[in-house]
Amino acid sequence: MEHFALWLSAFLTLGILSFLYKDNPWYKLSEAIFVGISAGFWVVTLFWDNLVGKFWDGWQDEPMLFVGAALGFLMLLRLVPKIGWISRWPLAFIVGATSGLWLMNYLASNIMVQVMATIQPLFSTGYASGFDAGWGAIISSLVIVVGTFTGLVYFFFSKEHKGAFGGAARVGIFFIMITFGASFGYTVMSRMSLLIGRMDFLLGDWLGMIG
Template sequence: MDGAVISTWLAALLTLGIMSFVYKDNLYYKICEAIFIGISAGYWFITYFWDSLYRIAWIGVVHEGRYVLLGGVVLGAMMLMRLFGKIGWIARWPLAFIVGATAGLKMMVYFTTNAMAQIHGTVDDTMVAFGGGDLYDLIGRLVILIGTVTGLIYFYFSKEHKGLFGGVAKVGTWFLMITFGASFGYTVMSRMSLLLGRIEFLLTDWLKLVK
């Protein structure tokens, strides 16, 4: 039998097995679940082994002489100290290094993209609209302005949401919920396209009912 036919059959049976969960938990689903988890865990083990241990640690350090990579090797080895009871505390050091280094590296990126660029975008767009533009544009920018300010008030934690402040925060909640509703509908539609893709695979590639 052709290898492509076997793989199509396997893919189709596994697809049906995972989809059977919609009915209820069953043996067929459990088998597919175990295959999926087992294969993916094995796949990632091999990927990490060849990408990190072999390509970076072995080739990089031993063959290419990039000794700076030894730092990563040492941190990785320290993680394994967890396996030895009394010196298990050593494993906390690489963990602290990763968290600290990442926080430092990402601080600048987050501050410029998540804070400065967001403020600049809101201020600049609103300024442009107020500085001249048609009525529809002005209304649109006004909605953005109100949504941004009331949303920020909702996420302001230093003051209780009571009185006028609470009322403004409530408006922010409305903006959030309307946004979530729109986002929900949009994402559900994109998920439908994924489902249709799977159904198309079953009907076209597997059953050959659709050409």
């Protein structure tokens, strides 16, 4: 059984990788198996974790679960075209609850705390004597302050990007692009890691060539 599982994993891994050569039946088979299994996995997980694990096993202790179950049932009414509109109510509930939760969280974590973290002295350490601060610290502060400020200018939609404002916006997009470059580098690392993981499986677990 272990041999079969290893060979099946390797067969599917190579099948997906074969897409790099070109679209082919091997890839299509692997893709279909992947899509089918993952869709099935989600159905099973949600059924056992939500419907059984959470609702069926828990309604005695928490009658409020019936409210959720009722909203979930309303969602299914979409299947009946005549009263399908009722399914918008649970949808409204989801959108409303999520917005309520995130409004405060975003404002607090992504705006207030970040604005606070941006407010830092441009001349670091040794303030009393003025400009004798380390250049590294000064540049680092400048990058954070100027980058955040001009980035905000770029995403300000109420004013045309002209004149000094336009200049600031251009500096902003410059910073944004540098950030994207760093991000790109990190993602290359991430993707390579996934490939390394598969290579380790193929050459190590499957063929036993590496330790």
